[in-house]
Amino acid sequence: xxxxxLKPLALATAxxxxxxxxxxxxxxxLDADQGFIQKIFYLHVPMAIVALLGFLAGGVMAAMHLRTxxxxxxxxxxxxxxxxxxxxxxxxxxxxxxAKASWGHWWVWDEPMLVSFLIIFLLYAVYxxxxxxxxxxxxxxxxxxxxxxxxxxxxxxNFVAVRMAATYTHPRVFSQTGGxxxxxxxxTFLVALGAMALVFVTLWTLELGSKNAAERLRRARRHLQRxxxxxxxxxxxEAGRPRPAAGAPAAVSVSAASAPTPAPR
Amino acid sequence: MPAIPLETAGIYVAAAYIVFLAxxxxxxxIIGRKVGRLERExxxxxxLGGEPxxxxxx
Numbered sequence: 341x342x343x344x345x346l347k348p349l350a351l352a353t354a355x356x357x358x359x360x361x362x363x364x365x366x367x368x369x370l371d372a373d374q375g376f377i378q379k380i381f382y383l384h385v386p387m388a389i390v391a392l393l394g395f396l397a398g399g400v401m402a403a404m405h406l407r408t409x410x411x412x413x414x415x416x417x418x419x420x421x422x423x424x425x426x427x428x429x430x431x432x433x434x435x436x437x438x439a440k441a442s443w444g445h446w447w448v449w450d451e452p453m454l455v456s457f458l459i460i461f462l463l464y465a466v467y468x469x470x471x472x473x474x475x476x477x478x479x480x481x482x483x484x485x486x487x488x489x490x491x492x493x494x495x496x497x498n499f500v501a502v503r504m505a506a507t508y509t510h511p512r513v514f515s516q517t518g519g520x521x522x523x524x525x526x527x528t529f530l531v532a533l534g535a536m537a538l539v540f541v542t543l544w545t546l547e548l549g550s551k552n553a554a555e556r557l558r559r560a561r562r563h564l565q566r567x568x569x570x571x572x573x574x575x576x577x578e579a580g581r582p583r584p585a586a587g588a589p590a591a592v593s594v595s596a597a598s599a600p601t602p603a604p605r
Numbered sequence: 606m607p608a609i610p611l612e613t614a615g616i617y618v619a620a621a622y623i624v625f626l627a628x629x630x631x632x633x634x635i636i637g638r639k640v641g642r643l644e645r646e647x648x649x650x651x652x653l654g655g656e657p658x659x660x661x662x663x
Contacts, residue, residue, distance in 0.1 A: 441617040553643040566648035
């Protein structure tokens with residue numbers, strides 16, 4: 341399912357990224373205040389928005405998992421959060437680079453937007469250790485879902501709290517009066533945001549495809565194991581089993597099938 | 606704050622975009638390797654054991 345969607349998604353992502361890069365460097369005007377350094381805005385802000393939306397999507401999918409008890413929703417939630425954590429690393433690094441160029445400091449601790457994003461990142465950094473510290477798959481999925489829902493609620497609260505904060509060094513892109521930028525910049529920003537969303541969806545589909553393949557592999561192993569067990573039982577165990585020829589594939593396959601399967605990561 | 610010179614700004618901008626590209630490429634490479642390994646193992650198992658495909662199971 342995921343493999344089929346991957347090709348058109350990858351093509352759309354490549355086209356979107358190329359268009360976004362073109363608009364950023366050849367169409368969008370230079371910022372009168374910051375000059376060329378403002379080009380980081382078209383990468384940093386879409387990445388932050390998509391990362392936060394990814395955390396929210398992870399929470400919604402986790403809620404679907406708790407509601408339907410289908411493991412597929414848990415896996416979708418896990419992959420969305422995993423990807424959002426990676427994007428959040430990118431947000432923190434690109435934000436620091438921009439801060440150094442623009443403010444002269446890599447990090448400003450009294451800035452609510454920066455610190456709140458760091459808190460969200462650190463919160464979700466706990467997600468994977470928590471998840472993989474639980475061995476039982478059912479409990480693992482359930483606890484991870486509860487965490488994902490709580491994290492999503494915290495993300496929304498945090499965002500609202502920061503918007504209400506009085507002091508503001510970090511620029512506010514969107515306010516109640518509009519985008520606070522000329523149309524050429526706004527269009528470029530929207531294209532960059534769309535391209536970033538496509539990158540997220542494509543990578544999400546790619547990783548889910550990989551998880552799907554791992555699941556099929558586990559099924560094949562279980563199937564082989566059952567077949568081998570059935571053969572052994574039907575033929576009366578070791579004494580009645582016909583001896584396979586040296587290097588026969590059946591013996592190889594069964595031993596390969598009984599190898600322990602690692603937890604999905 | 607006055608805009609910093611283009612040469613200096615260019616380095617910062619390039620650094621930010623390279624960080625993003627590196628993140629995506631490393632991620633894709635890791636997942637790609639994993640998918641390749643899984644598909645290979647799956648193919649071997651299916652060949653050896655005759656695992657019915659999903660379509661046939663339905």
